[in-house]
Amino acid sequence: MKANQMRAFGGPETLVCEEVAMPSFGSGEVLLKIACCGVCHLDIILRSGMRSRVSLPRILGHELAGEVMAAGSDVEEFKVGDRVTVFNFQACGECADCLRGRPSLCRFTKGDIGQTRDGGYAEYAVLPAANLVRLPEGMAMEAACFAACVYGPPYKAIRKVGEIQRGQAVVVTGASGGLGLAAIQIVKALGGRAIAITSSPGKVELLKEKGASDVVVSADGSFGDDVRALTGGRGVDLVVELTGSPTFAGTLRSLAPGGRCAVIGELHGKPISINLGLLIIKEFRIEGVQSASREELREILDFIDRNGIEPEIWRRMPLAEAAEAHRQLHEREAVGRILLVP
Ligand SMILES: [Zn+2]
Ligand SMILES: [Zn+2]
Incomplete structure (x- = not known):
């Protein structure tokens, strides 16, 4: 598949669009065909090497939406064809903070999507089912991908x-x-x-x-x-x-x-x-306030959909132009969001 990988920490030129192996999925995981992925200021911070948990090479991108292509045999919540977006904290789900609906405070987090595991600057991604939320019927992927962040x-x-x-x-x-x-x-x-x-x-x-x-x-x-x-x-x-x-x-x-x-x-x-x-x-x-929870994300998707809220999209760019997207975001040329569309 085609993916834009961060090969080193540094400037936008460290983002390289190339052919990589299709990711394989295991228990509790889902293979997604990515429809679009937002480029976030956080991605620029990660690229510059300011977060210690990020290892290389890494496919950035946490503002993604896509369609379920396949799922591990134990995944019951999602089926092929479901349209989903991502809750980006990989919280443990079991600690006191997770249980009271505050996953962003989890001390046992495995890191975030697009940081400690590959994210959405690609044609496909494998993600934990526990991090996905189904879109309301008919909701546009482009509106949904920004719901969490x-x-x-x-x-x-x-x-x-x-x-x-x-x-x-x-x-x-x-x-x-x-x-x-x-x-x-x-x-x-x-x-x-x-x-x-x-x-x-x-x-x-x-x-x-x-x-x-x-x-x-x-x-x-x-x-x-x-x-x-x-x-x-x-x-x-x-x-x-x-x-x-x-x-x-x-x-x-x-x-x-x-x-x-x-x-x-x-x-x-x-x-x-x-x-x-x-x-x-x-x-x-x-x-x-750092982040909404996964439960709140369901509520937000419904709210955006019900009220016809549309994000301000500045530009849609192919995966090969991720470096240019980072440059435009950093130089503050963009008014609204930049979307990578595989
Ligand atoms: Zn973001
Ligand atoms: Zn936890």
Whole structure:
């Protein structure tokens, strides 16, 4: 089969498209024909060698969707022809954290799809059945492949942490990135009001097109007063924090009493300072969100499908152009996601 393999750690040129042996499958595993695979910023981090558990050569790609071609004899959940996408954490499934539905906290994880085992930059992949989720009838593969990585964290932030309902206001920082656009789509689908914060004046139109009720252009944490003015002085019920320390002062200032802040992203890894008195008096809640669970992924697929949510796709490229896709993503030329289509 054709695959794009990472042969060394380094620049985009380490991604080489070549003919490799078809992967064989064993018990508990499924052979998938890949329909499409998203190129993620995480893939660039992995390629540069910043994650110690990745060995070489490796086929990257965790944002994939495809069709079941064959399965191990003990696999009962899936049959040939099923259309599936991937939950990318290979959690143990048995520890206390896994059992309470928090697989991203599993201490016995075998690493992630596209990291410690081959992923979706290929025509075929063999994956554990325990990591697959069936798509709703008729759902497009291109929408499904982004459900876990792009829609998962904002969905968990908005529905589980924020418990956002019709009419409630949500601030989304770093709104013009992939997760930010996803967050806006989710808030809009719930009948909420999304207030987008972006540092790029050029992204205002796109944000409104995607469903933002209001857009505040701000490169630092100074948007809090704008948000208050937009909400009659009250502030918002939830901030989806995608940039972290650079915007956190504005985030705190934006919160209504009893407001929640779901932290999904941190750009610089810098400490912040908080007046804990404010936290007490306003009864704020600040919660980190890394990933949705496999159960939540089923819910997300249904939600995306039911609400006709479509990801912003910038370009579709063949496997041979994975290096070019990495370059465009890294140089921030891409507005929306890049898809590799075998
Ligand atoms: Zn991803
Ligand atoms: Zn576990």
